[in-house]
Amino acid sequence: MSKQITLNIDEQTVTVPEGTTILEAAGMAEIEIPRLCYFEGLPPSGTCRLCLVEIEGQERLAVSCTQRVKEGMVVHTRTERVSEARRFVLELIWSTHPGDCTTCEKSGACDLQRYTYEYDVDKARYPMYVPEGSPGTHDDPLIERNLSLCILCGRCIRVCREQGQGILDFMQRGMATVVTTSLDKPLLESGCDFCGSCIAVCPVGCLVERNRKLRGREWELEPKETRCGLCSLGCDLVIDVAHGRIVRTRPGKDGYLCVRGKFGWDFLVSEDRLSQPLVRDGDAFRECSWDEALNTVAQHLAKIREARGPDTVGGVIGGHVSNEAIYLFGKLFRAGVGTNNVDSAAGLAGANVAAQVLDAFGNLRPLSSAADLERAKTILSVGPELGESYPRARLAIKRAVGKGAKLIVVDPSESELARLATIHLKPKAGTEVVVLEGVIRTLIDEGLHDTEFLSSCEGSSEGTMSVGSYDASLTGIADAEVQEAAKLFAKGRAVIALSDLREETVARALALLMLTGRSKHGLLALFPMANPWGAAMLIRGDAIPETAGLSAQQMLDKDSPIAALYVVTADPVGSFGGKDGVKEKLSSLEFLVVQDLFLTKTAQLADVVLPLNGFLEEEGTVFGAGGKLLTMTAAAPARHPPLWQVFSKLSERLDHAMGYRSIREIRTKVKELISEGKEGPTYRFPSLTDKGDTRAKGLPPFSRFSLPETSWSARSQISTLTPAQEATLDSNPANTEEVAK
Amino acid sequence: MADENQGELTARLTPILDRYEGRRGVLVSLLQDVQAEFGFLEEKVMSTVAEALKLPLSHLYGVTSFYSQFYFKPRGKHIVRVCTGTACHIRGAPAIQARLEDELGICAGETTEDLVFTLETVNCVGCCALAPVVTVNDRVLNRREQRKLSGWIREQRAP
Numbered sequence: 001m002s003k004q005i006t007l008n009i010d011e012q013t014v015t016v017p018e019g020t021t022i023l024e025a026a027g028m029a030e031i032e033i034p035r036l037c038y039f040e041g042l043p044p045s046g047t048c049r050l051c052l053v054e055i056e057g058q059e060r061l062a063v064s065c066t067q068r069v070k071e072g073m074v075v076h077t078r079t080e081r082v083s084e085a086r087r088f089v090l091e092l093i094w095s096t097h098p099g100d101c102t103t104c105e106k107s108g109a110c111d112l113q114r115y116t117y118e119y120d121v122d123k124a125r126y127p128m129y130v131p132e133g134s135p136g137t138h139d140d141p142l143i144e145r146n147l148s149l150c151i152l153c154g155r156c157i158r159v160c161r162e163q164g165q166g167i168l169d170f171m172q173r174g175m176a177t178v179v180t181t182s183l184d185k186p187l188l189e190s191g192c193d194f195c196g197s198c199i200a201v202c203p204v205g206c207l208v209e210r211n212r213k214l215r216g217r218e219w220e221l222e223p224k225e226t227r228c229g230l231c232s233l234g235c236d237l238v239i240d241v242a243h244g245r246i247v248r249t250r251p252g253k254d255g256y257l258c259v260r261g262k263f264g265w266d267f268l269v270s271e272d273r274l275s276q277p278l279v280r281d282g283d284a285f286r287e288c289s290w291d292e293a294l295n296t297v298a299q300h301l302a303k304i305r306e307a308r309g310p311d312t313v314g315g316v317i318g319g320h321v322s323n324e325a326i327y328l329f330g331k332l333f334r335a336g337v338g339t340n341n342v343d344s345a346a347g348l349a350g351a352n353v354a355a356q357v358l359d360a361f362g363n364l365r366p367l368s369s370a371a372d373l374e375r376a377k378t379i380l381s382v383g384p385e386l387g388e389s390y391p392r393a394r395l396a397i398k399r400a401v402g403k404g405a406k407l408i409v410v411d412p413s414e415s416e417l418a419r420l421a422t423i424h425l426k427p428k429a430g431t432e433v434v435v436l437e438g439v440i441r442t443l444i445d446e447g448l449h450d451t452e453f454l455s456s457c458e459g460s461s462e463g464t465m466s467v468g469s470y471d472a473s474l475t476g477i478a479d480a481e482v483q484e485a486a487k488l489f490a491k492g493r494a495v496i497a498l499s500d501l502r503e504e505t506v507a508r509a510l511a512l513l514m515l516t517g518r519s520k521h522g523l524l525a526l527f528p529m530a531n532p533w534g535a536a537m538l539i540r541g542d543a544i545p546e547t548a549g550l551s552a553q554q555m556l557d558k559d560s561p562i563a564a565l566y567v568v569t570a571d572p573v574g575s576f577g578g579k580d581g582v583k584e585k586l587s588s589l590e591f592l593v594v595q596d597l598f599l600t601k602t603a604q605l606a607d608v609v610l611p612l613n614g615f616l617e618e619e620g621t622v623f624g625a626g627g628k629l630l631t632m633t634a635a636a637p638a639r640h641p642p643l644w645q646v647f648s649k650l651s652e653r654l655d656h657a658m659g660y661r662s663i664r665e666i667r668t669k670v671k672e673l674i675s676e677g678k679e680g681p682t683y684r685f686p687s688l689t690d691k692g693d694t695r696a697k698g699l700p701p702f703s704r705f706s707l708p709e710t711s712w713s714a715r716s717q718i719s720t721l722t723p724a725q726e727a728t729l730d731s732n733p734a735n736t737e738e739v740a741k
Numbered sequence: 742m743a744d745e746n747q748g749e750l751t752a753r754l755t756p757i758l759d760r761y762e763g764r765r766g767v768l769v770s771l772l773q774d775v776q777a778e779f780g781f782l783e784e785k786v787m788s789t790v791a792e793a794l795k796l797p798l799s800h801l802y803g804v805t806s807f808y809s810q811f812y813f814k815p816r817g818k819h820i821v822r823v824c825t826g827t828a829c830h831i832r833g834a835p836a837i838q839a840r841l842e843d844e845l846g847i848c849a850g851e852t853t854e855d856l857v858f859t860l861e862t863v864n865c866v867g868c869c870a871l872a873p874v875v876t877v878n879d880r881v882l883n884r885r886e887q888r889k890l891s892g893w894i895r896e897q898r899a900p
Binding site: 157161165166167168169170171172173181182183190 | 784787797798799800801802803806807808813
């Protein structure tokens with residue numbers, strides 16, 4: 001424990017650790033010192049001079065955000081002399097701030113407005129100075145920069161360095177100083193990744209969200225805490241609602257949202273969203289009531305079940321929905337319809353990661369959250385441009401590296417993480433698996449594996465132990481580099497960050513964890529959907545019919561026996577295009593129900609289309625990246641009945657009343673199911689040669705790695721998503737063109 | 742082609758970067774040397790330096806835009822400066838500036854398209870007794886040379 005310092009602030013005795021600044025010490029004693037440039041969590045810069053305080057025995061006023069406490073120091077934060085100095089500072093700042101508070105979006109939450117009021121600043125004391133050629137509003141997407149309102153506090157510069165792309169700085173000098181990008185380029189050309197962290201720290205109205213404009217004043221906002229649902233990381237998110245509309249989102253406790261959480265929810269307020277259920281009327285749709293729509297669905301499902309048997313009916317649900325909805329959807333088919341033909345669209349993915357993890361470890365304990373990743377000593381990142389695809393993971397890795405963690409990056413591209421890497425293994429695209437096998441081989445050859453842990457594993461580790469020797473000619477990476485990486489990986493608290501979710505990659509990542517005995521918090525698997533783990537664990541639930549069901553892939557096969565299909569928040573037609581006869585299959589169905597936010601390409605083929613609530617509009621739990629249950633609240637006003645009610649009502653109409661009165665009752669049931677699965681862990685080695693129950697189609701099996709590279713889809717170099725993952729991503733309207741226009 | 746340029750660029754930068762390797766507080770000196778090598782701080786050069794130093798590009802621009810000695814656009818082969826200090830002003834600097842702007846077809850602070858001339862104003866060169874002062878490539882012109890300046894300018898531009 002560090003040395004304690006006792007000092008006196010405004011007649012209060014305060015004891016704080018050595019090295020604390022006066023401003024922080026005052027904060028601990030609940031004395032707030034005004035500040036414009038200081039922001040908790042960012043390095044102080046001492047530029048605004050608003051936090052001036054008087055220290056006894058010191059002639060000049062002190063900058064309390066940078067000056068550290070000393071034993072016996074006597075500080076006064078509110079003397080007349082201090083107030084006069086602060087007023088002077090505020091008057092100078094205000095003389096260059098030509099803002100009009102009546103129309104400023106920040107009015108009511110602006111720190112400058114607050115302090116000028118508190119210090120009774122006389123605006124007329126200095127003439128307004130607007131430098132010649134003063135930059136006006138910059139024409140950037142998403143973020144509006146009105147530089148004439150900038151007070152040069154530099155918070156955005158510091159936060160952009162810490163968690164953005166470091167694209168801002170003070171440019172020019174003296175009265176001409178502006179905070180902007182290199183050569184004052186637009187944000188898009190400066191490498192901005194639009195996380196909006198700068199907006200979150202801006203004390204005035206200089207930086208605001210473009211899409212919040214005119215949606216509500218600061219004092220009308222009702223903040224609600226929830227989680228982001230736009231990837232599997234589930235970051236803390238606060239949403240501000242006014243007049244029943246979402247105004248903006250901002251980071252929660254974590255202090256960071258990426259562009260998806262910050263701006264990507266805009267599809268929820270799109271004019272193109274479905275507002276009413278639709279039923280087919282010849283070649284067109286007509287709007288109808290929920291009752292009529294549900295009756296139609298139930299009648300057709302019942303009719304087809306009677307005529308052709310329950311196994312001609314099936315359901316596919318996307319990976320974005322909550323555990324409760326997934327569970328009830330499964331139950332609707334198993335108990336209501338009487339078939340096991342129900343699957344998650346996440347299962348459409350070639351790599352059934354969740355199933356692989358559960359199979360290997362027996363529970364979700366090997367999963368790591370972004371916070372776990374920040375504490376890691378060694379990080380192995382596998383996946384092309386992982387940092388670019390998952391900025392929160394990039395931030396965690398950057399922070400870990402800042403604390404001394406070693407980073408091994410397996411990435412064919414010169415990505416952002418590659419630049420941070422201790423070792424960058426740059427394989428030819430598609431040969432990542434060979435690299436991982438090389439690491440496995442080295443661990444075994446050098447005796448770096450955990451034999452004790454291995455002996456506690458069930459099943460055969462033969463496949464892993466006998467993995468072939470590394471062939472540098474396949475990957476283009478020298479033996480020595482792979483060996484060095486393996487030795488680095490064997491040391492310390494390690495986390496594997498994985499965005500390459502192909503089954504063969506996942507199997508090798510799991511083998512690496514097992515070989516080194518890392519059964520807890522060692523795997524951060526990154527998915528473009530909110531709830532892949534829930535989808536995998538709950539969709540099957542307790543099977544009632546005895547015959548095994550078809551997978552989503554099998555149901556969509558042109559020769560499948562399915563005659564009636566219910567697709568919730570997935571767009572196989574939009575994602576697969578004309579491939580594999582998916583469209584033909586869906587067009588030839590006797591009955592197709594699609595429930596989605598928009599009239600997707602799949603929905604256009606449907607007989608009944610049901611509207612859907614978006615991720616901020618419906619409550620429920622999801623499994624976070626760390627395997628823990630996270631609660632999503634219905635933060636924005638719901639537009640439609642929640643999914644659980646839709647499924648309940650349908651089930652009732654199929655003569656199977658589920659009997660749930662609230663989503664809480666379902667949650668209790670879901671928790672029971674999860675705890676049942678929590679027996680002592682059994683570790684089973686992933687098979688590296690036998691691909692087992694793979695639903696992959698079109699993904700080259702591992703044994704074909706000698707194929708010429710041209711046979712690889714070029715996409716594999718730029719995207720880690722399998723077509724099916726894109727299916728789920730595409731069904732998220734944030735990613736469809738319709739919204740873009 | 743692009744790689745070739747990058748290769749040449751790296752080759753010219755490497756000795757400068759090596760000279761300052763591992764030292765702190767040398768950014769301005771380093772960038773002065775870079776400017777001496779390239780004539781001005783081209784964007785591609787700046788981003789290569791930023792990458793080599795592992796500093797944000799914005800930081801490099803923040804530092805260099807603070808000083809008027811750094812240039813971000815190409816400069817002419819010859820730098821013509823007109824002193825606009827008090828003494829020179831009284832003795833006709835504005836007229837000289839206007840004449841040169843007219844002859845060169847650019848405003849003070851700009852460079853001719855053929856990259857032969859850059860015209861600048863300075864606040865004082867420190868030889869007010871010689872006012873009005875004009876310098877070419879840091880050499881103060883005497884009266885006779887000043888009279889011949891227009892002819893010299895035409896000569897330099899002749900193909």
